[in-house]
Amino acid sequence: MTFPLGRQYPLRIAILPRPAAARLLVALLAVAAVIAVSPAFDAALGQDEQRCAATALGQLSDPTAALEASGRWSTADCESELRPGSEARHFEFEVAAAGRVRIELTSESADPYLYLFDSDGNRLADDDDGGQLLNARIERELEPGTYQIEATTVGGRARGAASFALTIGFVEGCEIIPLGTLQPGTDLAASGTWSHQTCGSRIVVAHPARNYLFQIPEPGRVRVDLTSTNGDPVLSMATPEGAVIGANDDGGIGNNARIEKFLPAGAYIVEATTYSRGGLQPLAADFELFIRLIDELDRQLMPAPKVEALVVPDRVIAGEPFTVHYRVGNVGGGDLHEVAPIVQVQGYGPGSTGGFIRQWFYNLAVTESAWSAGSSYHTGDVTASGSSETLAGVAAQEMTLNRPGRSWVLVALFVLDEERRGVSYHSVWKHIDVIDGATFGPLRVRVDDSTFEVTAQSDADGEVTRTVTDLADREAAVGILQRRQAVFAAGVRSVLLGGIFDRPAVSRLEELRTGTVPVPGDPDFPTGPTPDSVRAALARDYLMSVTESGLAGSHSAGLLIDPARVEGLVLVSAQNASRKYAALASSWRNLQSRLAGGAAISYAEALALLSQLRYAESVLAPLIDAGELVRSARTDDEGWDGAVAEQLSEFAREATCFGSVRGLAGMLALADGADPAAALDLDAELRLALPLFGYLVDNAQCAIAEIDDENDQLLSTLGISPFQALQLPGYRFVSTAPADEPDPHRLRILVRVHEDGRVEHAVELANGRRILPQRRFLEADSQPGAQHSSSAVQLFGQSIGVIRSIRDAEGRILLSFLASDGAHIEPRARILPADASVGVWLRTSQIEVPPATPTLAAIG
Missing domain, CATH: 2.60.120.380 (Jelly Rolls)
Structure with missing residues (x-):
């Protein structure tokens, strides 16, 4: 719906329509007339029994x-x-x-x-x-x-x-208040207050309400606005005979209600009520009612900003981001810049415990060249029309829905005046089915010497059931470990392999590898998909490249480092990375071709594929991008001060996740035969000679640090917990490099309760540093006995473990810590009471957590 511009209305942005409430209101209105003229009474139970004596209170006569x-x-x-x-x-x-x-x-x-x-x-x-x-x-x-x-x-x-x-x-104040006759150019208005003592609604008596009567002498389009700053207005309209005209909740700006109808000449009753029933109503909530005639010809010459299209997937996986495309525009006959300077676009989804939550928004400036009459702007080809175009700032957005079942997404467009008050509002929403994991199959997989058929199907509530059948004996029971390996292999094939070349990082690698000859032989790829496996591979690449470039020897001999030689090191490393990727891409295509012919994917192949993908996206991609930057700088007369400077700045922004020197030290410790002290000394000189070199190393380390969460998300869609991943053969990394025994981390688990009932987790180190895992909330509706694990607690780019919590039958939360070496640590004081204060961080007693170990990525 679209509303004419020009009049100012209060705006409360964090409000959405309640479709279910609106349908209920309309249904109640539909029976209002029947209730008014035909009351039906239920016979009391036990009429034949003697009723206890009643005390006579007298006659009610005085109002x-x-x-x-x-x-x-x-x-x-x-x-x-x-x-x-x-x-x-x-x-x-x-x-x-x-x-x-x-x-x-x-x-x-x-x-x-x-x-x-x-x-x-x-x-x-x-x-x-x-x-x-x-x-x-x-x-x-x-x-x-x-x-x-x-x-x-x-x-x-x-x-x-x-x-x-x-x-x-x-009850006083229940009479219908006459407002008079509605004439063109003259509004009818009323104001009042809802309170606990206000007369109840004629439709739902528990809601306080006021009723008004108006007449229109000629047919016309009528708009009724009900606004309130601290109430939640709801409108209904009917004829004096009880015929329903319309009902609305939140059709105006923010929480405000609006009905707009073409009405025949006659009399009409408007009920101004509130969504909150008496006991939930504020002590007093003021409201204003406006009734006006709309000039339809003038309306057509005014701007009419709308959300014209919305495209989202029909089905998504709970917790996984998905893309929202839309088209917005001004379908009216007037330019928007004459009315308001700002357009705000917002995206909403349901909250974790019901209701709604705004997931994103952005502001756009209204200019003479943008938002003129008839203008239309799309976020991509899927929402483009014959006349729409792109506009800076109008971009596709990512959203996440966390609760399985039937859900929805809403995109709203607000027009704001200079004081950021709402001038108009329009929204479009669509249903989405949310499932709690990936669905696929039936797919054939091999685990050891056995072949299995794996399916994953969802029911109407979004719950996914996974079935693993031994093809040699369909009635045979499948062991837990074999079952997880089979599901893992089928999931990697379905979720990753099918669209592997459409992934953003891989797609860019495809563009840059044209004409590249694959590296011969068997490249030294990571042996597992965990961060330490990939980090160890990067350490080997790093040390080999620096050594083969001769820079390590030159530095040891006391020679000054020439930036051009460091550029050469980056170019050679990028060329090697491109050849490695070409080899990976070739093996992936061969696997796709073989599986398309009916072959089964093995668990080992699936594990290798995931390991290779993580390596390609976190290590090879930044190496190849760095090589492109060197080539651009060398072909520009201004070198690094030319057009490549902005690209270099963007590359640097992607390399700021943690301290580079500390992260590099940890990485080099995973490599056999490394001399971390000498390598760090050389690294400092290389960074000074060519800043790009430091950005490259840090960029790769930042990308590796995200692998834990990426793996955790994949495992979650397959119904495999991070702890269960420890049991998958070959999943965890085993280092052969000797290392000094580091000191344990002293920390406390932090926990606080939010107003919506969710419980947030974090840790606090002995030095006061606070670390918040990416996945850190226990949902308000979590069941007693169900175990919740956070995502990895990262320290200097390495995971030291996860926070675990269980809600007991009394509503208390029991906290513990699962260290990266598998140790389960329970603080002495670890119970969050059921009646804990809202919004306050509470701390467990201090615990000692072992430093990060090679098993950390399997914990997630």
């Missing part, structure tokens, strides 16, 4: 006077007719004139429950918690006559005796 009673529930009272086991008191009153009557039952120590009957004992209404806190409230239109009340409790006799108070009175 300003109330009937009151008080008493006490005790274990000797009459038992409730409808709530066995609960004490009850009965009352009777008369209504002299028809009107809206409110009955309130309150108690400071019990949970009241209220029933209303007619004089024949037929139940008319009941309520629990309709008042403030746990108190009960019934509010409805009553005709003259005699009525009976049962005042009882939810807790029953087990909760003991308790006092109560009962109040019955007419």
Whole structure:
């Protein structure tokens, strides 16, 4: 929907429409007329039994006077007719004139429950918690006559005796307020306040509401706006006879409501209510109501910014980023720059415990050349139209959905004035099915000497079931380890191999390798997919390249280092990297071809493929990019100060994840026969001679540091935990390089509870440094006994382990630490109480964690 521009409205950006609430509201409106003229009563239970004596309260006749009673529930009272086991008191009153009557039952120590009957004992209404806190409230239109009340409790006799108070009175302010006749150019307006005492809605009585009447003498398009700064407005419109015209929640700016309809001449009733029911309503929330006629010809000449298209995958895996493409534009007849200077685009998805959360947003400047009448801007070919174009800043975004099942994505466009207030709003949303892992199969895999068939299928709730069948004996049980190896191999084939050449880093390597001859023989690739395996391969490459370049010998001999020789070192290293990639690409294509012919992928092939891919993306890619930078600088008359300077700056920005010297020392320690002290001394000189050399080494190390999370994400989609990955043969790295025994890390586990119920984890070192793992939240709805592991706790580019937490049956969180060597460490003080304060970091007692070991990447 699009709204005319020009009038200013309050903007609360972090609000989304509630489609389910809107559908419920419309459904309730549809039965409102029936309820108004045809009340249906349920017969009370046990009418043949003798009802306990009722206390007569008298006649309700004065609109300003109330009937009151008080008493006490005790274990000797009459038992409730409808709530066995609960004490009850009965009352009777008369209504002299028809009107809206409110009955309130309150108690400071019990949970009241209220029933209303007619004089024949037929139940008319009941309520629990309709008042403030746990108190009960019934509010409805009553005709003259005699009525009976049962005042009882939810807790029953087990909760003991308790006092109560009962109040019955007419409700003021329920009348329909006439606003007059709507004329062109003149708005009708009203203002008011919602509170606990406001008359209840005629549709859902628990929600405070005001009703207004207006007339239009001629047919026309009418817009009704209901705004509030601290309430959540909801609008409904009907004819005086009860025919439903429309209902809306959040159709305006932010939380505000809006109805826009073409209406025939006549009278109409507008109900201004709020989404929050009485007990959840702020003590007081002010609102404003505006009703105006829209000139449709003028509307067509005004700007109309909209989200024109939205393209997202039909199905995604929980926790995995996916791309959101969209198209935005101005479909109206006026230029937007005449109205507002800023356009804001936002992306929303559901929160972890329901509701919604904004995942991204950005601002765009409105200029005379952008957002003119008829303009349209796309994020990619999938959303391009015949007249759309690109616009700087309008770009595809990444989003993540974490809960399996039916989900949604919404893209909203806000137009903001100079003070960042909302001028107009439009949004488009789409459903997405979220599954908790990769689906594939059936695929054939080999583990040792056995061939298995592996399938992974999801159900309607997004839960993936994986099946592994031994093709030699379909009825035979498959061992746990073989099952995991089979799932791993099938997953690597399905998730990685099929689209391996479409991955961004690999696609760029494909572009740059044209004409490259693969390296002969069997290249020295990593033996496993973990960071230390790749880091050890990089260390070997580094030491070999520096040695073969002659720079190590020159430096030892006291010769000054020429930057041109360092450039030569980078070029040779890039050429070797390109040839290595050519060999990898050839082997990947051969594997794809063989599998396409019906062959089975082996576990060893899958493990090698994952190892090679991690090496190519984290080591070979930056090496080849660095070689391109050297070539560009050498062909530019200004050298490194020319056009390549900006590219060099971008390359440097990708190499700032941790201290380079400390990271390099750890990397060199993984190489056999390395002299870390001499290598670090030479490295410092090479960086000074050619800064690109340092950026190259650090860039590769930063990319390697991300492998833990990448592996963890892949394993998660296959239903394999990081701890279970330890058992996969060949997965973890085993170093043969001797190393001094480093000191353990002294740290505390940190934990804090968020307002949405999620529990966040971190660690704090003895020196006060705080480390937050990438995956660090325990969801609010986690089940007792279910174990949660964070992603790797990284220190100087190496993982020292993961934080583990378990929620017990009492709602407490038990914390521990799984070190990279597999040691499970429990702090002495490690229990987070169920009633822990919100937003406060709490600390366990201090623990000693062994330094990073070669098994660290398998822990993830």
